[in-house]
Amino acid sequence: MKTFIHKAGTRGHANHGWLDSYHTFSFAGYYQADRMHFGALRVLNDDTVAGGMGFGTHPHDNMEIISIPTSGDLEHKDSIGNTQVIKQGDVQVMSAGTGVQHSEKNKNQDQPVKFFQIWIFPNLKNVEPRYDQQHFDDTEKHNRLLTVVSPLGSNDPGVQIHQEAWFSLGKLDKDFQTIYELKKNGNGVYVFVIEGEVSINGELLQKRDGMGITDTTGFDLVANTDAEVLLMEVPVS
Numbered sequence: 001m002k003t004f005i006h007k008a009g010t011r012g013h014a015n016h017g018w019l020d021s022y023h024t025f026s027f028a029g030y031y032q033a034d035r036m037h038f039g040a041l042r043v044l045n046d047d048t049v050a051g052g053m054g055f056g057t058h059p060h061d062n063m064e065i066i067s068i069p070t071s072g073d074l075e076h077k078d079s080i081g082n083t084q085v086i087k088q089g090d091v092q093v094m095s096a097g098t099g100v101q102h103s104e105k106n107k108n109q110d111q112p113v114k115f116f117q118i119w120i121f122p123n124l125k126n127v128e129p130r131y132d133q134q135h136f137d138d139t140e141k142h143n144r145l146l147t148v149v150s151p152l153g154s155n156d157p158g159v160q161i162h163q164e165a166w167f168s169l170g171k172l173d174k175d176f177q178t179i180y181e182l183k184k185n186g187n188g189v190y191v192f193v194i195e196g197e198v199s200i201n202g203e204l205l206q207k208r209d210g211m212g213i214t215d216t217t218g219f220d221l222v223a224n225t226d227a228e229v230l231l232m233e234v235p236v237s
Helices: none
Strands: 002-006 014-017 019-023 042-050 054-060 064-071 073-078 083-089 090-096 100-106 114-118 128-135 146-151 160-161 165-174 178-182 187-195 198-199 203-205 210-214 218-223 229-235
Touching: 002 203, 019 083, 042 100, 042 187, 042 229, 054 073, 054 165, 064 083, 064 160, 073 090, 073 114, 083 128, 090 146, 090 160, 114 229, 128 160, 187 198, 203 210
Parallel strands: 146 160
Antiparallel strands: 002 210, 014 019, 019 042, 042 114, 054 100, 064 090, 064 114, 073 083, 073 100, 090 128, 146 165, 165 229, 178 218, 187 210, 187 229, 198 203, 198 218
16 A cells, blocks of 8 residues: 655645635646646635635636535536525535536625535546536435435436546544445545544544545544545546
8 A cells, every 4th residue: 555645734825815715726826846736636725704705607628627615605606597596414516527617605704615626537538518416415325425426327426427436525423433435446645634533554644634535445433533534536546
């Protein structure tokens, strides 16, 4: 098994006033040649948007864009006819495909919205754009790694994307232990700690730390404190 750790404090950071964003991988004005992506995982941004503010209408193509809010209400509008509000517990995906324009705005004036924006390289280009959104209660994620993103056309749960990738979310009690078994040979896993502390095969990860894991079929995960984790299994070759 091969691993590397990205400590929370080494991430790129841009504070635009209305937007406070931390970048695990190179993005916008943050560039690190050795942190361009982890296999098919291209972007992992940790965003806070001030009340009433947001991203104006802008285009995307040939990217799977996943949003996972942790607090507040994020309003999404796009050129394929969707107007939705996503909030804590929701997972949203937009397959940009041949091209789509969308905007994202904090629906509330009096509180920030916090969310993770994640981009995945697709395994098919120039597909018809599509949108999906599902809600997952905390009880579903309690002391388990719940699949919330899976490959399009599979029988696995969650929103589906054009990639052989699986995302899992877990809200874990202190001392909870489990083994994560990879779902496809040749994939790797990027573990991101949303809250608390966990250990992966004995290596400590703290809040907002990330770890890339390759060349293995599985690994041990232990919650050292009450913790919330996001696991992103993606092709790495």
